[in-house]
Amino acid sequence: MKPQTEISVTIINQAQSGDPAARGQLYHHFSKGMFSICMRMAGERALAEDILHDAFITIFKHLPQLKQPEAVAGWMRRIVVNECIRQTSKKIKIEEWNSEIIDIEENVEDDFYKNISLAQIHEAIKELPDGCRQVFVLYTMEGLTHKNIADAMGVSEGTSKSQYHRARSLLKENIMNFLKVANG
Incomplete structure (x- = not known):
């Protein structure tokens, strides 16, 4: 029997x-997927x-106001x-970064992760500093723009971009270190 992917x-x-x-x-129907978002953003199970x-x-309080039931997942x-x-x-304070000082690698190799499992990548994401992790998750997994992230988090767009690039660089470094250890 095929699992149901949509709720009626x-x-x-x-x-x-x-x-x-x-x-x-x-x-x-939705709690497992929504919990995954919470884990990626919070980095700790209790939070x-x-x-x-x-x-x-909040969802149940405002559910009667939803005009398009078919859009419930995105909502x-x-x-x-x-x-x-x-x-x-409340607990994460993102430092303002001077992007002129930070060496932002625009040409980070996009295939550095190919020899590592998805579970290991998720673990590496959870190990990122809180601000980097949040920006990385919002940008790569939730599809927000740096402007939207900056507005939501109360930081500049440049800070969002630098945090994202810092997260990518740290992820690459952590994964490369893991691969070195794994390959002896």
Whole structure:
């Protein structure tokens, strides 16, 4: 049997009306993916769980206002990302970087990761400094622009760009070190 990839509009409509069973189905259907976003952004399980909890409270509170039930996944994703930014910005302070001082490698080899597993890449992402990790996740995985990231995090667009490039450089360094150790 093929797994269901989309949730029915009927269930969404029932959840919008406050049906607890439909809301449970909605949570069950989306919570794992939304938790992955929280983990990537928060970097620690306890905080990610708190963020997910608060995000779903917001989702269920505002669900009746959703005009296009078929857009529920993207709508929920935006709420989760915004909640991640809101809660982690309390503890993460991103330094303003002077991009003239930082050596930003524009030609970083894009294939340095090909000999490493996806799980190892995710571990390397979790090891990034908090500000770098958040910008990296928002830009590469959530598709936000540096302007959107800067606005959401209260930093300059240049800082977002430099944090992203710093994250790429640190990821490459960490993965290359791992490969050196693994290959003896």
